[in-house]
Amino acid sequence: MIQKDLRATIVLELLFPLTLFIFGAYHGVLQVFYRAGLIQETSFLGIGYYKGLTAHGVINAIVLTTFFAVAFGHAVVSQQLGPSVSAAAAKAGAALMVVGTLVAAGPIFAGKADVLYTFYAPMKAHPLFYIGVVLLVVGSWVSFWGWIPGYLRWRKDHPREKTPLGAVGIFSTFIIWQMCTLPVAYELLVQLIPWSLGLTAGVNVVLSRLLFWFFGHPLVYFWLLPAYVMYYVIMPRLAGGKLYSDFYGRFVFLAFIVLSTPLGLHHQFAEPAISSGYKALHTALTFLVAVPSLLTAFTLAASLEHGARQNGGKGLFAWWAKLPHFDKERWLFPYLFLGLVIFILGGITGIVNASYSMNAVIHNTSWLPAHFHLTVAGPVFLAILGMSLYLSVGVLGKKIVAPRVAVSIPYVWTIGVFTFSAGLFYGGLKGVPRRTNLGMSYLDELSDAYRPDWRIGEYIGAVGGSIMGLAVLLFFYVLVRSLASARSEQQADSFALPESEAYHNEDVGAVRNFRPWIVAGVIAILISYIPPLIQVLGAKYPLVSE
Amino acid sequence: MAINSAVPNVEKKVLLASLMFAAAMLGLIAYAAIRLGISVPTCITNVKPFEEGELIRVAPGRYEAHVVAKTWSFKPNRIKVERGSVVDFYVTSKDIVHGFMIDRTNVNLMAIPGAVNYAQARFDKAGKHQILCHEFCKSGHDNMMGWIEVTP
Ligand code: HEM
Ligand SMILES: [Cu+2]
Ligand SMILES: [Cu+2]
Numbered sequence: 001m002i003q004k005d006l007r008a009t010i011v012l013e014l015l016f017p018l019t020l021f022i023f024g025a026y027h028g029v030l031q032v033f034y035r036a037g038l039i040q041e042t043s044f045l046g047i048g049y050y051k052g053l054t055a056h057g058v059i060n061a062i063v064l065t066t067f068f069a070v071a072f073g074h075a076v077v078s079q080q081l082g083p084s085v086s087a088a089a090a091k092a093g094a095a096l097m098v099v100g101t102l103v104a105a106g107p108i109f110a111g112k113a114d115v116l117y118t119f120y121a122p123m124k125a126h127p128l129f130y131i132g133v134v135l136l137v138v139g140s141w142v143s144f145w146g147w148i149p150g151y152l153r154w155r156k157d158h159p160r161e162k163t164p165l166g167a168v169g170i171f172s173t174f175i176i177w178q179m180c181t182l183p184v185a186y187e188l189l190v191q192l193i194p195w196s197l198g199l200t201a202g203v204n205v206v207l208s209r210l211l212f213w214f215f216g217h218p219l220v221y222f223w224l225l226p227a228y229v230m231y232y233v234i235m236p237r238l239a240g241g242k243l244y245s246d247f248y249g250r251f252v253f254l255a256f257i258v259l260s261t262p263l264g265l266h267h268q269f270a271e272p273a274i275s276s277g278y279k280a281l282h283t284a285l286t287f288l289v290a291v292p293s294l295l296t297a298f299t300l301a302a303s304l305e306h307g308a309r310q311n312g313g314k315g316l317f318a319w320w321a322k323l324p325h326f327d328k329e330r331w332l333f334p335y336l337f338l339g340l341v342i343f344i345l346g347g348i349t350g351i352v353n354a355s356y357s358m359n360a361v362i363h364n365t366s367w368l369p370a371h372f373h374l375t376v377a378g379p380v381f382l383a384i385l386g387m388s389l390y391l392s393v394g395v396l397g398k399k400i401v402a403p404r405v406a407v408s409i410p411y412v413w414t415i416g417v418f419t420f421s422a423g424l425f426y427g428g429l430k431g432v433p434r435r436t437n438l439g440m441s442y443l444d445e446l447s448d449a450y451r452p453d454w455r456i457g458e459y460i461g462a463v464g465g466s467i468m469g470l471a472v473l474l475f476f477y478v479l480v481r482s483l484a485s486a487r488s489e490q491q492a493d494s495f496a497l498p499e500s501e502a503y504h505n506e507d508v509g510a511v512r513n514f515r516p517w518i519v520a521g522v523i524a525i526l527i528s529y530i531p532p533l534i535q536v537l538g539a540k541y542p543l544v545s546e
Numbered sequence: 547m548a549i550n551s552a553v554p555n556v557e558k559k560v561l562l563a564s565l566m567f568a569a570a571m572l573g574l575i576a577y578a579a580i581r582l583g584i585s586v587p588t589c590i591t592n593v594k595p596f597e598e599g600e601l602i603r604v605a606p607g608r609y610e611a612h613v614v615a616k617t618w619s620f621k622p623n624r625i626k627v628e629r630g631s632v633v634d635f636y637v638t639s640k641d642i643v644h645g646f647m648i649d650r651t652n653v654n655l656m657a658i659p660g661a662v663n664y665a666q667a668r669f670d671k672a673g674k675h676q677i678l679c680h681e682f683c684k685s686g687h688d689n690m691m692g693w694i695e696v697t698p
Contacts (some may be wrong), residue, residue, distance in 0.1 A: 042685070050682065116682055122659065123642050123684065205643070206661055245557055269586045271656045272637075272663035276588035283575060287568040294564035356575045357584040360654040364645055364680040431649045433680035440688040449676065449691055504554055535589060541660040546642050 001496055003078035005087040007395045009094050013071035014388045016098060017064040018479070020105075024059040025472040027052035032420070032465030035366075035436075036458040037443030049437040050114045057117030058108065061376055063101050065223045066136060068384045069177075070097070070143045072226050073170045075391055076233075077147045079497055080164035084150025089142055096139030104132025116435065118212065119192070121203040122546045127196040130188050137181050144174040162507060165249045166499070169229035172253035173222060175518060176260050179525070180218035187211040195545070202543030206273045206536050213264035214529065221260040223376050225253065227383035230336055231300050236500035238333045239323055241307025246502035248299045250511035252292040257514070258521040259289040262528035269359040273539065278532045279356065285528060286354045293347060300340060306503055328403035334410045335386025339379030342414060346374030349425070364435070366457070367428025370421040377468075378417060382410050385475055390497075393482045397492025401481040405474055413471035420464025427457030587655060593662045595638045601625055609633040615644035615657040615690075617683055623692030629672050631696070637663045645680035648694060656681060672698040 002010070027047070033039045034049050042048055070093065078085045106128055107113040113125035119133075151171065155163070187208050194200045232249045236242055243249060265282035268274060305319055313319025323337065324330040349371040352358055362368065393400055400406055424432075432438070432454050441449045443458060510516075578584045599614040599621030611633055614621045627633060637646045639657040646655045648667060655663040669675075679690035 048685075050685070050687075053682075114684065120643050120681075205659055209658070245554075248557060270654055270663075272587055272658055272661040273589050276586050279586050279588075280579070284572055287572050290568055290571075291561070291564045294567065295560060298560045298564075351571065355571070357578055357586055358575075359586070360652045363654045364647070431647065431676075431678070433645070433647070433678050435682040435687075436680070437688045441691070442688075449689075451676075504557070506554075539589075539591070539661075544641075544659045 001079060001083075001493075002075050002395055003083040003085055003087070004493075006074045006078055006085060006090055007492075009087070009090045010071045010074050010395055011392050013067045013074075013094055013097070014392045016101075017059070017067040018388060020059045020101070021064050021472075022476070024056050024064070025469060027056045028060070029465050029469040031056065032458070032462040035438045035443070036462040037439040037455070038462065040439040040444055042437065042440065048111065048114070050116070051108065051111050053435065054114055054116050055105075055108050058104065060381075061117055061223070062133070063136065064384065065376070065380065066140050067097060068388065069173060069222060069226050070094075070140050071391070072229070072387060073143070073147065073174065075395075075497060076166040076170050076229060077150070080167045080499075081147075081150055081154040084147070084154060086146035086149065089146025093139045093141075093143030093146065096142060097136050098139075100132045100135025100137075100139055102132070103135060104129050106132075118216075120212070121192060121195075121205050121208045122544050124196050124546050127193055130193050130196060134185065134188050134193075137185065140174075141178060141181070144178065147171070147174075162246075162250075162512065164499075165243075165246060165502075166229050166233040166497075168250055169225060169232065169253045171514065172257050173225040173229075175257050175514065175521075176218050176225070177222045179521065180215045180222070180261050183211040184215035200543070202545040204536075204541050205544055206271075206539070206541045209268065209271065210264075210274070210529075210532060210536055213267045214261065215264075216267055217264045218260045220372075220375065221256050223380045225256065226387075227336075227339060227379050228252070228296065230383050230387060231296070231340065233500055234498050235300070235333070235336045236303040236307055237498040238330050238336070239304050239307030240311045241303060241305075241309070241500075242503040243299070243500045244302035244306060244502075245299050245504045245506070247504065247506040247508050247511065248295050249502075250508075252296055252299075254511055254514070254517040255292045256289070257517045258524055259285065259292070261521065262524040263289060265528075265532065266354050266356075266359075269356065270363045273536060273541070274532050275535060278528075278535070281528060283354065283356045285524070290347075290351070297344075303500075303503070304337075326407055328407055331400065331403045331406040332386050332390050334407060335382045338410045338414045339382040342374050342378035342382070342417060345418075345421070346371060346378050349374065362428050364433060365428035366424040366432045366434050366461075368434050370424030370428060373417055373424075374421055382413060385409065385413075389475075389479055389482065392479075394495040395492060396483065397488045397490070397495070398482055398485045399488075399491070400478065401485050402478050406478045409471050409474050409478070412474060413468060416464050416467030416469075416471055418464070420461050420468060423457045423460030423462075423464060425457075426460070427454055430454060430457065432457060584652075587663050587665060590662055590664050593636055593664075595660060595662055596636070597640075601627075607631045611635045613637045613646065613657075614640055615646060615679065616640040617642065617644075618679070618686035618690040620646070620677060620679075620690070620692040623677070625677075625692070625694045626697060627669060627694070628697050630668075630670060632666065632668045634666050635664065637665075642683050643681055644683050644690065645678065647678045647680045649676040649678065651675065654680075669694070669696040672696050 107126035113129035263285040308319035308322040311322040313322035644657040677692035
């Protein structure tokens, strides 16, 4: 059961970012039109391309994902570890996150923070932008801290039991988050905020980029792991079966604590000032972090097969048809299943990005947004949509209106995002840059930079982006109508997330505690980051301003 | 309940297969880097950040381009070399972060103020290559570009 005094916080943390996401999605669709040269302006309806793109990145990839991870964490932790969550911490965390978001939104929409969601110095934003981001992150920390005493109590009261897998996943997510946000907090508090307030002359840019990308890769695991919790804990049950391997579930989450951080240099292959040897070390670790995802692919496929066979599935592959792909009672299933299908392509294209020298072909081209819309806007986003609907309607004791439409949404999104990405992958291989309003130059027939060969990819992207926009409209139709439906107190009280049993229920000592994994993670970070840090600090880069 | 550390065999095999996959990919990357010499930019300390952009002809068919990126242009932004030339590109920025990508080559660099980046390219075909800034650098970013002309 989800803790009663958390209900209001959870609903707020789900609906507040989704409301902002209306703008995120609106501008996503505009971006594909600008990029296809169908809008040849610097701005549309008063919003400039780069202002809108900043909002698109910040809202979709930072605000929505962080709020969701916290809200879903409250639900999972309080369901699996009893009513153990500090409601006061939850409320304080939510308040900080909301205030932080609003404080950052001010300068973004006032056009005083056109710096994109990576805020690379020495491009300068209004100080409130950075301060808002800090408050948002601190709010997520406070929410996490509110789970820790309850967890420790649970461990004491259940000395012989394994911690429930969902809680292991959520704690792993936030342990990673806590570790990786410290350097970016340093970048914001020590480098960027004093400088944007005019207190310091400039920023050591090379250092700030190293700190940012220390955070940037684990950030993607922070996005992804809540979806993994759904895949391991909820999906096998929806498929009518069991989780194939409980051990792998635990091992995967704990392995991410060690492996998700010491590899950020794979985002900096194209940069000066860092030795190629250190970049190679991070490449090796990047391929190691593929291992838990490969194990996940295996475990989840095996779990789905188990479920399908319980439903009467036969044959080598024919059992696929016995999964609840279109079952309106289990409408959540395709949000998770299709996310995994999308993730196959997201993962494969990620291998290209991570492959050291091969990165030079696609770095900062439209290949990149094509790739990460198959990850963060694929499995992550579909899990967020599905679970936000499931949770908000569930804890409020409402019911899903139009479940058939709810089932169709992930299909529409999948078609859209595959089309979108196909166009942008194609363009990326032809050298189309990302983060660029192409209609102003490369896709303007009158410009001497005109590239007719880039047109087709961006057109395909525009078609896909429009289909994605349609899926978002359908989603809000179902969400709003469902939230407006009649409330049943009894239903709200009995609401719980589905939980799967394990088929292989191993109990391996090594995956019982977080501590050894955290220690290993810290050691891995020290080994991989101290040498480049010494190199960067030793070179004494000048402080620069814009 | 005793700790039972028996992990079924299938699961061990899957772990082994995953590790082998990672090792195979790394092997290919290492092969490309070591045997074929295809690598990534590294930290260079022998060239100090320069103030002026210029194209220096070191020898026939051998050039050094010192490129300065500054909102919103590259200096030099029209580089002319003859077919078969090898060009060493040194790239820096005078203000904010920019990108430096040469169309249809493997030159793909970040231009960072205070640091110098490096890549080499060989131009075997006559024609024009576009140089693009592919990192957002404020409002004029979509018009920040240059050209390389390879003469026959
Ligand atoms: C409504 C559907 C969406 C469309 C049509 C769309 C379209 C786009 C396009 C065209 C770009 C590239 C712009 C450029 O580089 O010039 C972009 C960037 C981006 N999108 Fe989306 N997107 C959508 C939804 C999402 C979602 C759901 C997420 C994440 C949850 C997301 C996260 C991002 C991020 C992080 C960037 C990078 C921004 C940057 O480079 O600073 N998008 N999107
Ligand atoms: Cu990464
Ligand atoms: Cu630029």
